Amino acid sequence: MRSSEGPSLRDLAVQVLSSVERGYDLLAPRFDRTPYRTSDRLLDATAEALRAYGPFGDGLDVCCGTGAGMRVLKPLCRGRIAGVDFSAGMLDEAREAYPDAELVRADVRALPFVGEFDLAVSFGAFGHFLPAERPTFFAGVHRALRPGGLFAFPVAAPPRVTSRWYWRLAGFDALMRLRNAVWRPPFVMYYRTFPLEAVRADLAAVGFGVATVALEDYGRREDGSPRCRLVLARRA
Template sequence: MFSAQGPSLRELAIQALSSVEDGYDRLAPKFDHTPFRTPESVLDATADALRPLGPFGEGLDVCCGTGAGMRVLQPLCEGRICGVDFSSGMLAQARGAHPDAEWVRADVRALPFDEGFDLAVSFGALGHFLPAERPALFAGVHRALRPGGLFAFPVGAPPPIASGWYWTLLGFDLAMRLRNAVWRPPFVMYYRTCPLHAVRDDLAGAGFTVTTTPLPSLGRRADGSARYRLVLARKAANVR
């Protein structure tokens, strides 16, 4: 799962016992050599689904990490593109890889933007927020978008209970809960705290109109349904 350029087991253990911010600062130089980076297939499928809805003006990557989301924003946005994250280490890597983009260090639960973007995206970040924190995150994205703006992110279908992935993700979440119960600072990363129905409710509560579209290039489940869907949360055109 890790290339030779990726982190060692010792480095991963240190990260796991750190806070989220410090952990990602430590992991940043080697993050793109881990399986935690959003796969290019997911980025490309997202861009393909968004292309008929564009072009867009200015774009924002929420929880940008090392900047993988720029693969989506750059071809779709005609204006500036910006990434926001609270890890200075991850932002340093992003800045080196994409010097023409704008990079902002901020807590995304209190985004420092006001109607500055037409498209916002996010990849693999929702598990870093407890359910009680999602409303503030989504409200901030809503505020950051211009009227008619779009917030888009892919969501995977839950694995069936008989699959190995179901038990792997359940075991990971249980291990993280145990770790956070006995160790401080906490490291918030859960895979099972953001089901699609709950995410839709929180987005609607923030003022978005929510639809989804399948990403068929990422495969299908045994019942024929898509393994991934793209959430499309639209800010009303007349909201000021």
């Protein structure tokens, strides 16, 4: 989970005992050297899949962190590129990597945009939202898009119950629930609270038309099913 240039175990312990915002402020300078950053392989597969739906005008990276999603937006969008996150530390890192982007500090559950973007993307942040918060979050993205605008994000296939990864993720979520039951402030980060069918229903409930496509560049599992799907939520 770590590299020699990434955060130490002590750094990670301090992060997880902080609030989500404070934790990411602390981790920001080393975040891109952790496995938590979305891989370039997944970013490139997403960008390739979105080419068929573009080009786009203005693009927004929701929960942008250090700006990994800008790698997707820049070749697809002809207009302005913006990112929004609530961690000042993460935005500082994004500003260094993408000095031409418009970066806004805000809680994405109350996005400060109305009808300004043609494409919105998000990567690796949905574990920070409890299921009850998803409708508010999705409604904010819906408002931020122009009519016909697209909200796109990847969702990985869940690991099988018989796999090692299933039990690792289940164990992590159980530990986080225990931590949040006995320690304040809470640190919301769960791996198994974003099932595709529930997400589709929440998106449709706020007015999106929802489709999915397989991310073929990300490969398929042994049974032929895609390892990852791209959710395409379009504002009518």
